[in-house]
Amino acid sequence: MYPAAFDYKRPESAAEAISLVNEFGDDAKFLAGGHSLLPLMKLRLAQPTVLIDIGRLADLSYIRDAGDHIAIGALTRHKDVETSALLRQHVPLLADAAAHVGDRQVRHRGTIGGSIAHADSASDLPATILALGAKLIAEGIGGRREIPAVDFFKGFLESALLPDELLVEIQVPKMSNAGWSFLKFNRRAQDWAIVGVAAWRDAGNCGVALVNMGSTPILATSVVRAIADGASVTDAAALACAEAEPQSDNNATAEYRTHLAQVLVKRALETCSR
Amino acid sequence: MGGSILGNRVVRKEDPKFLTTGGKYVDDLFDEPLLAGALHVTYVRSTVAHGQIISIDTSTAKDMDGVVAVFTAESLGLELMPAGLNKSAKRAFLARDKVRYVGEPLAAIVATSRTAGEDAAETVVVDYNVLPAVVDVREAAESTVHLFEEVGSNIVFDSMNLGAPDNSGPEFFDGCEVVVRETIVNQRVAPCPMEVRGSAVAWVDGRLHQWLSTQHAQGAHSSLCRTFGYEPANVRVIAPDVGGGFGAKIGLYGEELLLSVMSQQLGRPLIWRESRSESMVALGHGRAQVQEIAIGGSRDGRVHAYQLKVLQDCGGWVDSAAFLAPFMTRPMSQGVYDIDRIECRTLSIVTNTTPVVPYRGAGRPEATAAIERAMDLFAAEIGMDPVDVRSKNLIQPFNEPYQTKMGQTYDVGNYIESLNRVTVAAKYSELRAEQAKRRAAGDTVQLGIGVSVYVEITGGGGTGDTAKIEVLENGRAKVYTGTSPHGQGHDTAWSMLASDQTGIPMDRIEVIHGDTDLVPKGGGTFGSRSLQQGGAAVHVAAVELVDIARGLAATLLEANEDDIVLDKENGAFHVAGSPSVNKTWADLAVAKKSEGGLVHAIDFRVDGATFPFGAHVAVVEVDTETGKVRHIAHTTCDDAGTVLNPLLRDGQIHGGVAQGSAQALLEEVLYDPDGNPTTSNLADYAMISAAEVPSVTIVMMETPTFMNPLGAKGIGESGSIGATPAVQSAVCDALLHLGVRHVDMPATPERVWRAIHTAKSGVGQ
Numbered sequence A: 001m002y003p004a005a006f007d008y009k010r011p012e013s014a015a016e017a018i019s020l021v022n023e024f025g026d027d028a029k030f031l032a033g034g035h036s037l038l039p040l041m042k043l044r045l046a047q048p049t050v051l052i053d054i055g056r057l058a059d060l061s062y063i064r065d066a067g068d069h070i071a072i073g074a075l076t077r078h079k080d081v082e083t084s085a086l087l088r089q090h091v092p093l094l095a096d097a098a099a100h101v102g103d104r105q106v107r108h109r110g111t112i113g114g115s116i117a118h119a120d121s122a123s124d125l126p127a128t129i130l131a132l133g134a135k136l137i138a139e140g141i142g143g144r145r146e147i148p149a150v151d152f153f154k155g156f157l158e159s160a161l162l163p164d165e166l167l168v169e170i171q172v173p174k175m176s177n178a179g180w181s182f183l184k185f186n187r188r189a190q191d192w193a194i195v196g197v198a199a200w201r202d203a204g205n206c207g208v209a210l211v212n213m214g215s216t217p218i219l220a221t222s223v224v225r226a227i228a229d230g231a232s233v234t235d236a237a238a239l240a241c242a243e244a245e246p247q248s249d250n251n252a253t254a255e256y257r258t259h260l261a262q263v264l265v266k267r268a269l270e271t272c273s274r
Numbered sequence B: 001m002g003g004s005i006l007g008n009r010v011v012r013k014e015d016p017k018f019l020t021t022g023g024k025y026v027d028d029l030f031d032e033p034l035l036a037g038a039l040h041v042t043y044v045r046s047t048v049a050h051g052q053i054i055s056i057d058t059s060t061a062k063d064m065d066g067v068v069a070v071f072t073a074e075s076l077g078l079e080l081m082p083a084g085l086n087k088s089a090k091r092a093f094l095a096r097d098k099v100r101y102v103g104e105p106l107a108a109i110v111a112t113s114r115t116a117g118e119d120a121a122e123t124v125v126v127d128y129n130v131l132p133a134v135v136d137v138r139e140a141a142e143s144t145v146h147l148f149e150e151v152g153s154n155i156v157f158d159s160m161n162l163g164a165p166d167n168s169g170p171e172f173f174d175g176c177e178v179v180v181r182e183t184i185v186n187q188r189v190a191p192c193p194m195e196v197r198g199s200a201v202a203w204v205d206g207r208l209h210q211w212l213s214t215q216h217a218q219g220a221h222s223s224l225c226r227t228f229g230y231e232p233a234n235v236r237v238i239a240p241d242v243g244g245g246f247g248a249k250i251g252l253y254g255e256e257l258l259l260s261v262m263s264q265q266l267g268r269p270l271i272w273r274e275s276r277s278e279s280m281v282a283l284g285h286g287r288a289q290v291q292e293i294a295i296g297g298s299r300d301g302r303v304h305a306y307q308l309k310v311l312q313d314c315g316g317w318v319d320s321a322a323f324l325a326p327f328m329t330r331p332m333s334q335g336v337y338d339i340d341r342i343e344c345r346t347l348s349i350v351t352n353t354t355p356v357v358p359y360r361g362a363g364r365p366e367a368t369a370a371i372e373r374a375m376d377l378f379a380a381e382i383g384m385d386p387v388d389v390r391s392k393n394l395i396q397p398f399n400e401p402y403q404t405k406m407g408q409t410y411d412v413g414n415y416i417e418s419l420n421r422v423t424v425a426a427k428y429s430e431l432r433a434e435q436a437k438r439r440a441a442g443d444t445v446q447l448g449i450g451v452s453v454y455v456e457i458t459g460g461g462g463t464g465d466t467a468k469i470e471v472l473e474n475g476r477a478k479v480y481t482g483t484s485p486h487g488q489g490h491d492t493a494w495s496m497l498a499s500d501q502t503g504i505p506m507d508r509i510e511v512i513h514g515d516t517d518l519v520p521k522g523g524g525t526f527g528s529r530s531l532q533q534g535g536a537a538v539h540v541a542a543v544e545l546v547d548i549a550r551g552l553a554a555t556l557l558e559a560n561e562d563d564i565v566l567d568k569e570n571g572a573f574h575v576a577g578s579p580s581v582n583k584t585w586a587d588l589a590v591a592k593k594s595e596g597g598l599v600h601a602i603d604f605r606v607d608g609a610t611f612p613f614g615a616h617v618a619v620v621e622v623d624t625e626t627g628k629v630r631h632i633a634h635t636t637c638d639d640a641g642t643v644l645n646p647l648l649r650d651g652q653i654h655g656g657v658a659q660g661s662a663q664a665l666l667e668e669v670l671y672d673p674d675g676n677p678t679t680s681n682l683a684d685y686a687m688i689s690a691a692e693v694p695s696v697t698i699v700m701m702e703t704p705t706f707m708n709p710l711g712a713k714g715i716g717e718s719g720s721i722g723a724t725p726a727v728q729s730a731v732c733d734a735l736l737h738l739g740v741r742h743v744d745m746p747a748t749p750e751r752v753w754r755a756i757h758t759a760k761s762g763v764g765q
């Protein structure tokens, strides 16, 4: 199908993008990789009248060592996250999660900022940055602000970003020597996750978040607490769905999703604990 | 002298084009002069599964920018027309009075661009009196809600009408120590050709030119003439490159037929190409049977009686689907087995879903799936290895026609040999040992081994095909064929056949097909018919052409015809022993110039179908905690008679195995209870990808048929026929020790997990 008609703007800088979105207001949408927005527009589930194409803002595409964390520009493509030596060394969980996104074509177009701003609970990266306790940097007409990942995902396809704010940077803490595991359960290699788990563990500290187990990515706080309290992996994994609100769809009923999440959390924690 | 090129792995001639610049499909015809200024057609489709149409309001659409015309059944004066197999069921090309499935075309918008058409389509308001949707085929059979009220039932055809008895009484299984029954689902799948449907039309001086993404240009030509009374000479159908069909593009659809009518009214060329989302609901679907199987025999492994009842879901129309069960599944229901008592009854039933059409195998995979599942259930019940049970019941090898209980005449068969070869190549006993080890250890990931043996019918219904070979004055040749390749590789195969006889190099041979002005008569490409009928025609035409050319060379060389030989290496005729004085193909073509050129055309006839057979072994791993299945290995031994080009054969097997694996594990078209499709794009519909297909080991076996001079049988559908039950069987086999008897297709992770879960709690109780 074809999208409804729209106007197209291509700003040269982040500042110009922000001023454009202020000019056009609610009718405008940022276009990054287009791999979430354009499918919705083709099905006419989204009908923005102005697209502000930020896809070529080179100054928003970078991966930098910032001491205790790695700073990633919002326009960085999944492919660059996947193959970054810096991330492979300091935040391997995120690089591996990026490698699980869609297929090659998708990873070459889609951006980390687009994926997070879109706030789809079925996406791989939102849960991953949640498990890692990342910070999101948003920029609006009044300047920059910092949003912790736990406060970012508000509801189904809903984030803490204001309509006229641009997500500019993702700050991910270094993992030092933590064990980690990203497990994605799907039917075909390039599919979205039916259920996914992003987990890391460093002795009694750990982070566990679930993909597609509710309207937002889910932080499995009960599992984290249980591990901190010295529970076994099996006992902790049994609490995997304490915070989840899984839905039923063609691929899985809520009951089966619950079962899968428990199996996957157990397997992920076993890998992390090795 | 070089040997024959036939039987060699000759690389496909057509691939450089397809893999680089791309072919020319309907959507690429923008530079076709006859289509200059073509308008775009967009169909408005029903959004409800079952309803009476109260009104269709197109007033907004008509006034929109870029919209040239809007047509409905009423404005076009379309009549209701009866279905082939049941004259009481009637419909028009655009819905009139009633809609019967989501996606049924209701109106056509003609606009200056595709986007303008789509914008306008959104504004058409249809007022429905929504009726209860009949979605499940079992419920449809009983329902008092009827899709076609005049039929008085949703059952539109019953094979009992063919005069076959129905002995469903218990005496049918008299003398059987063991009787096993199961209801199994052969689910609805979507053919998903890479190229969706498309067509373009232009009327030039009262003559219709229609480009069409079709498997059968000549069939489309006759449909157009039959439907609208066009003079055959005034219609030209052209199939440009066609990006796959899998059976779903054999017949013409209403959307395609109507184009010529609208174009005539408007006096403008038209082009139409559906979107993928449209294609998923408006291109025909495949399979869609519910099968009740019952098998009885003795504990020594002999099967005495087999009964199959088929409920064929036809979808919202009585088209080709109504034929599939009685005329494709039923005749092949006996499979490869020698069984005393066998019967098959089929009911063709309409539902509020997309109409079902032939899809790779078209009724035969369903027949094979039923009897192979029955064999496995019987084997499991008596605790015998599934290979042993099959071996005990196979029809003995035969080299002369074999009459089956279902009225078929199988040509040649050696089923036990194909089963032996495939089990050896797959290392069957080692696999069983590995399986036993994992079972004993209670591993999370269990191994499953599935076996199938099949026989199928190819070239059925076809009576032959046409071929014409023309030698040009530069020594090149053109081969005209009645087949219609859409991925199969006929350019390569037919060039090989012509080159083999004439000695004209393959790269100097051009194969021409799919244009009714150039090839007025032809059988098209479906039902695995092409090589055995169209290819054999090319072969015979080439043999006869060489004879004609030899006579001509004798005259020109003033020699006795019997002394003339063809030097294939140099493409020249000469008197045996004196090669220096010769006549090349070019010389002969020049000599024939004044008499219409050096051309030979034939209409080659065959007596009937051939019956390829084979055996498959599938290996799967099942994660018993999550239910996820991985198809990890697949071995086949497919006997398609004499093989012309093993590379092309392998390609057909690979694709067929992929589609078989897809049906067994992944793909299923789904509807909600109101008849709304929930798998109408390729994110929701789990079409298989390369990552899910295991590498396929192909074991050779060639038992030539006597039905055509090439000894060739069909190979196009064997892969899907043999693989589907083998993979399904492997899944069930992996879970047998856990108490699971049967898992329906597709073996989705949740379905497998539930089967394990249910069996476990059953044991615990």
Ligand SMILES: Cc1cc2nc3c(=O)[nH]c(=O)nc-3n(C[C@H](O)[C@H](O)[C@H](O)COP(=O)(O)OP(=O)(O)OC[C@H]3O[C@@H](n4cnc5c(N)ncnc54)[C@H](O)[C@@H]3O)c2cc1C
Residues within 6 Å of the ligand: A029, A030, A031, A032, A033, A034, A035, A036, A037, A038, A039, A074, A075, A100, A101, A102, A103, A106, A109, A110, A111, A112, A113, A114, A115, A116, A117, A118, A122, A123, A124, A125, A161, A165, A166, A167, A168, A190, A191, A192, A193
């Ligand atoms: C076939 C296919 C398969 C896929 N499979 C997966 C998968 O397996 N796992 C997965 O996680 N994802 C998958 N995706 C989605 C993919 O990862 C997308 O790239 C990603 O979700 C969105 O990123 P984008 O850059 O394409 O964003 P866009 O589509 O351009 O934008 C998405 C939304 O975010 C907004 N936006 C984008 N950038 C910013 C920004 N910097 N600041 C504020 N708002 C912004 C846009 O306005 C829009 O609303 C798949 C996509 C496709 C097409």
